[in-house]
Amino acid sequence: MDHQILIAVLLLSPLLGFLINGFRFRSQSYVIAGTVATLAVTVSFVCSILLFIELLALPAESRRITAHFFEWINLGDLNINAAFVVDQISSIMLLIITGVGALIHLFSIGYMHHDKGVTKYFSYLNFFVFNMLILVLGDSLVTMFVGWEGVGLCSYLLIGFWFSDSAKAAAGMKAFITNRVGDAAFLLGMFILFMTFGTLNFYELNALAPTTMEASWLGAVTLATLMLFIGATGKSAQIPLYVWLPDAMAGPTPVSALIHAATMVTAGVYMIIRLNPMFVAAPNTMMVIAIVGAATAVMAATIGVVQNDIKKVLAYSTVSQLGYMFLAVGVGAFGAGMMHLMTHAFFKALMFLGSGSVIHAMHEEQDIRKMGGLRKYLPVTHFTFILGWLAIIGFPFFSGFFSKDEILWQSFSSPRGHTLLWVAGALGAVLTAFYMTRLMALTFWGKSRVDKNIHPHESPWTMTVPLIILGILSVISGFIGVPHAIAEFMGHIPNYWQQWLAPVIRPLPIEELQSVTHTLSEEYMLMGISVFLAMCSAIFAYVVYTKKKHIAENTAQSLKPIYNLLDNKYYVDEIYFGAIINPLVKQSRNLWYYIDVNVIDRMTHVASDVATNGGKLVKTLQNGNMQQYAMYVSLGLIIVLSYVLMR
């Protein structure tokens, strides 16, 4: 019972914050709004910790706290309850969401204090947290879908927060609709699962998940998981539905940190991990996931190389990192995927907040070509940013190193992995190191290219404190899940992470696992190669972008077509617009014009014209001349009499 209350408080506290701020949305007092919102999330955070502690106290196999509130939809065999569950997976997500969320709320107080819509902003943010909590806590796919769409809605509202800018409003709409495409597939996936297994509850589904692998592409499990994965590509910005995420940077920067880096975009990964037995049973789907993940990781990284907007660089980096997570779950390394989800949440939130701090200092300037040398002005931001940078490029013993390395290794060694997947992953890592270093170099290092009128200044404590906390987490969080090989090397550090998740992760079938054997030395070698290449690329980028800028310019000049291709993001948006959206709109107009106006209505009008013209014809008989009328009478008489005579 007290669990139930705890979960209720956890859920309702952000909702309450949303309502409080929502009803006084006109207020411009950022202190009250920010305090209410931050407190609300902090309360949730505290609840999350309490729940986590309770979970720890339970034996490993039965670590599950459920709270059943009411029956939501009951019809036929469908029983969906407003029930929530905290287990190994969702408790981690809870801590990330509420923890990082609270920090970002705190950061927002400083960041948004000058904005007129600050109260509205905080209410949206709280509402987002509420929906995100429903997403991770829901005990069935439908309850998850509630949060799934809810966070999409919040994302829509927050991307279009500065709605008077048409482009930003359009970006919000784009995000929502792209997500909807995924959601439609998600719905189909749910239906297939429900009709096959008769339930949508995660635990029941996982228990029912077949243990034999499904070979067919059109099998129910494969199809269902593929559909769910398409849903995940929408939410988690994977090929082909990633296009919304870079545009989503139109929203306030803390939003980008919270929604578009740390929490919402990882929902797809979370969903797959939640249903991991189902996905394990569908090797074809897993293959697709791994390929899409790897391809996204590389492609987004290549685009990231040429971006000049600080947030766009981070956005593509997010897409790329999410690609890693999918790569991980695609090869069956669910734990590694989850781990990267967490570390990424820390360091990417850190970097986004850092960029927010920079943008704040630069008075809304986001172009890194107009920055440089900010190290002097923003020491705290710079320092914490370095921590995030080291984490993301996989510098040894930073958090990103552990998670990324584990993913790379698994993509190679897992029975569902492949050397090419490793190559793609490593390539992504190299590119990541390059563009992140470029970002650092152009923003913080080298000579200042800052406009004379702008005087950068360090941010207030509300903004720096979250940076510092996240910086610390980015450094140390990797140690809770030290990969096997490194643990050996460092003296048998237990992999707490794997132990924690083990009960809820279904391992790949034994036969498959036994079919591949890898040695520790292979792992060291691959690790060495990838880290070495990444470090080389980072150093190269450092040199190019601080000392020898002409190299970059010359390269861009000599590889003009490729540069243009990357600069225009492979023209994906253009292709979508040219091939789908514009023709659709045009054809809709034709459809309306031809079918509604020219076929259906014309038929109606022809029918009515026949009646009208017939009436007009008969009307001439009715000319008002009474003598003519009398004639008709006599004519009628003649006809009748003739009939009588003829008979």
Add this chain to the structure above:
Amino acid sequence: MLETSMFSEIGLNHYLVLSALLFTIGMAGILLRRNLIVVLMSIELMLNAVNISFVAFSKYNMNSEGQVMVFFVMTIAAAEAAVGLAIIVSIFKRFKEVNIRFFEHLKG
């Protein structure tokens, strides 16, 4: 024989034919004349024609109902003439003419 009997023996048919002719004459008046009063007179003509056949039937069927009907028809005819003339008077007051074309407002 037939010739003489047709002329000398006056029967019901004679009256009916007379009535029919008178009726068609009245009808021709209604169809052709433009003066409303004449049209009204033509109507009287038709009513009279009908009356002839009523009375004829009455006689040859030994039944007084026909005569009663004539009685009613006369009354109605008188009434109709009165109303018709009143309307004509109204029309005349306005247009100074009693042409039937003033009744063409029934045009559809």
Add this chain to the structure above:
Amino acid sequence: MNIGASSSILSLIIFLPLLFALVISFWPQRQTLRELALGFSLIQLAVSLLLLRDFDSTTAALQFTEQFTWIERFGISYFVGVDGISLMLVILTTVLMPIMILGSWKSISEQVKGFHVALFVLQSAMLGSFLAMDAILFYVFWELSLIPMYFIVGIWGGARRIYATVKFFIYTMAGSLLMLLAIIFMMRLTPEVTGGAISASLLDFYKLEIPFIAGDFFTPQTLLFFAFAVAFAIKVPLFPLHTWLPDAHVEAPTPGSVVLAGVMLKMGTYGFLRWVIPLFPDASSHYAWLFIALGLVGIIYGALVAMIQPDMKKLVAYSSVSHMGYVILGLFVMNVYGMGGSLYQMLNHGISTGGLFLLIGMIYERTHSREISKYGGLAAAMPIFTIFFIIVTMSSIAVPLTNGFVGEFLILMGAYQYSFTASIFAVTGVILGATYMLWMVKNIFFGPAGEIVKASEHDPEHRLHDMSKREIAVMLPIVILIFWMGLFPNTIMDYSKQSINHLLQNKQNYSLEVK
């Protein structure tokens, strides 16, 4: 107050509005007319809630029945009754009424008395057609509902109102004449089951076994099926019989649009559920594919066409076509999810589309323009209005926790159970639905200030006031219903579960008990 099942509460519900109309037409004071009408509609709502209270949701039987002979010779009787299928539609009608009256407070300024009389007569007719259990009685109410609607659009409508009303009227008439023919035909068949006497009672109709030969169009059941189905499809409206709807909606005054979208369209889908499917089970199953296909075409076509409409009301009208396509889809997949979802979606559509029309009416009162391109940046000028609009939009595009989601989810699930292909087409509508609605929201509320907002900034006379207290009071019940129905759908679905299960289980020889 204790009104039990034996009392004549249904007659009260049907005829109370007529009485109200009579009182209003003789009410001497112009000033208090609206308050009076509002009070009446609230009384009516209270009466219908009594019905809800006493309704027994554990049975599929017909309840609160009343039967009096009307025309003995033809077996026509005044026969009314309510079951799980009609109950919620009755409540929807009575709930929307006060909202409509309050919503027309300002927008209807001429012939106020006549307007309210028409509205109450319309309500009576609609309630009558939901409750009638006699074919002829149903037909009478069905046709009666046209007349006040004709006046509502024709007198208080927009510039092309006459065109719209005539189109609306003739479309519906054409369909209902077919239905009348079919009813008469069926009445002639009834002596088989009643033992000699002609009957127009629906319960006797249910007993009929009308011959059906698959593949032969000219068998009685198929012909009767199509006669009924066309009549109802026009009302729904099902593609390709939908073109009257956009015109009628655009020209109708706000309350007219609300009642049209909110209740009148449901008369069509209700007809399918009450008449077509149980009366002609073989033909309905045999031709289900056709109606599912048309429903799907309607979903996608309505959405695509809505996307390019320059006029807000037209956009929402086409969205109605799309939404009603879902309802038809759900009805003809003939499984519990589809039908339950359809019944729920009928209510949802009534509430959310009704809400959208009310909101569009409010903005129209201020600016006298419904052209989307003239707007932009309205969110800054009218934040509360924006909030309400977005909430209703979310309901319309079926975001979870709003009512729309429950209905659409169930219908899509039913469609999946019918066929995977059908569900693929159906979910396309989910995407397109979001597209057109959000496109409208973006162009009205977001972006830089448009023509109208700019004009209002410079001109104090045209200043855009945010929603007044009255307008909030209009929208608040709708928003509450949206969330209530989204959060606790069971409280509403429980009433109809028995009836739907009963229909699905006994489709071949459907009958209703009288309780």
Add this chain to the structure above:
Amino acid sequence: MSMDAVLFWFLSIVVIGAGLSVVLMSNPIYSALSLVMTMVGVAALFATLNAYFLAGVQLIVYTGAVMVLFVMVLMLFDLKRELQAFSRGKITGFFKIAGVGVLAGLLVGVITFTTQKTSLIAEGSPLAADIAAQAASGADNTKILSENLFLKNILGFELLGVLLLVIAIGVVALSRSKGGTHARD
């Protein structure tokens, strides 16, 4: 040729001739006078049919009252001979005349045809003999008529009275109105 026959043919010629002149005279006064002639002829025909009472009524009501009304109205209007007495339109005119002609022919045809086939009064029947007898006796049947009228059809008779009253009032109202049927003011 009996006296009856002579009388009938004479009266027929008078009635038809006068009727034709009603229609053909272009001066309405002449038409009215011809109508009087017709009425008188018809009254005489009634007399030949042994309907003496009706003959009297015909004289009084029609020639005495109705025709006086007509003539009075004509005098009131002071109408001269009209230039265009007949309605325009050659084709319709042709149709009308032809129609009337055909109608007349048809009527006569129907009358003779039907009586030949199914005689209204069968030849040699007792009824026919009665008729002959009655015709010969020349008895007045006014008494029978009055009994029929005041006993059997009393309701119709009274209603006629009401009708006349209404007509009287209506006529007064109509002729008092200013604008006639086309009142626009």
